[in-house]
């Protein structure tokens with residue numbers, strides 16, 4: 001309604017009210033005057049006045065009583081037609097009730113529309129109450145999780161999705177992430193579940209069938225792994241022949257004497273291809289492998305000393321190595337993956353540091369949120385990395401300087417391998433670097449993967 005109309009309306013209401021009060025005043029005068037007159041006829045004007053007032057009060061009480069009944073059950077009780085202020089009050093109440101009904105109808109139709117559109121969604125949607133009970137779900141949720149309507153309304157969501165992965169996801173409470181589970185109806189299908197908190201502790205559970213996506217992903221992985229595997233055999237054969245011919249070319253009386261340089265180049269390129277295929281296979285294996293087990297503590301000190309020896313060989317004595325390795329800190333994990341992490345970080349430190357550079361390795365515990373966690377830190381005084389390249393370092397085949405990477409035997413896959421191996425240990429990689437100053441790569445492992453020998457020795 002426009003504001004002049006609102007103003008008109010207000011004015012009409014005010015004049016109606018004034019008129020209603022005049023009616024009430026007239027009724028009062030009539031009750032007192034009429035009662036006095038009637039009483040006067042019987043020589044008892046005061047009694048007549050009292051009776052007149054009693055009638056008026058009874059009339060008001062009756063309407064008050066009807067109003068009280070109506071307020072308890074507006075559907076059943078009818079308010080009487082009555083002039084005066086009561087009439088205005090009743091009319092106002094009816095108007096408010098009418099407006100409330102209209103609003104309710106409108107909300108119901110919005111809700112019905114919302115439910116119809118979510119019911120048509122291909123993704124499952126389940127509304128979960130703050131206490132973990134199912135309040136509502138759409139048709140897709142019935143198909144994906146086997147929920148039954150209406151039996152499962154009000155049931156606890158944890159009782160219906162019993163997979164430990166889901167229970168852990170709910171307990172952890174980090175709903176910025178999602179969780180993948182086998183479908184409770186058919187374990188061949190994979191579901192992606194995500195809880196979205198909203199409103200007053202309510203949560204919306206979105207369920208998606210990602211089986212097809214996973215199948216395509218597996219096909220891509222299998223293709224890369226199979227292609228790499230198939231290339232390996234011919235490369236080994238070629239490599240054997242070239243090795244033999246290269247040896248032959250070293251002899252001055254050989255027919256291959258003039259082929260020394262090209263054969264050396266071929267040998268180098270074959271080595272690079274073998275290295276690349278090795279890294280592709282490692283990555284494919286990492287992608288299809290499960291998270292690292294937590295049953296056997298790995299002797300990280302020994303593993304890091306071995307990796308340091310390899311890095312020193314790669315360095316050919318042109319870099320200085322410093323290490324601070326706490327032999328009491330052991331890690332629950334997968335040895336081959338931890339070796340990949342250490343060797344890749346150390347070989348990068350060597351390859352991207354000029355002669356005379358220093359490479360430091362630290363393996364110790366650090367403290368965060370009141371608990372100790374294992375930390376691997378590899379620091380170099382090398383060429384460093386521009387800030388905008390840092391977030392892209394773990395992408396496959398990403399290199400800041402392709403020429404330098406190739407010249408030092410890089411495949412562009414080292415840090416992608418590190419990232420995947422760390423993910424299997426629920427660990428995180430942080431990188432700090434300054435061009436021309438050097439870089440620091442830190443792997444933060446979760447506290448529950450720590451195994452500290454010293455504590456046990458003390459206890460024993």
Ligand code: ADP
Nearest residue numbers: 348349352399400401405410411412413414415
């Ligand atoms: P590459 O085989 O090319 O070294 P990586 O995945 O190991 O592949 O590293 C990706 C890129 O990150 C490298 O090409 C290089 O540009 C950069 N990089 C990695 N480690 C370092 C480092 N310690 N110092 C400087 N740059 C680095």
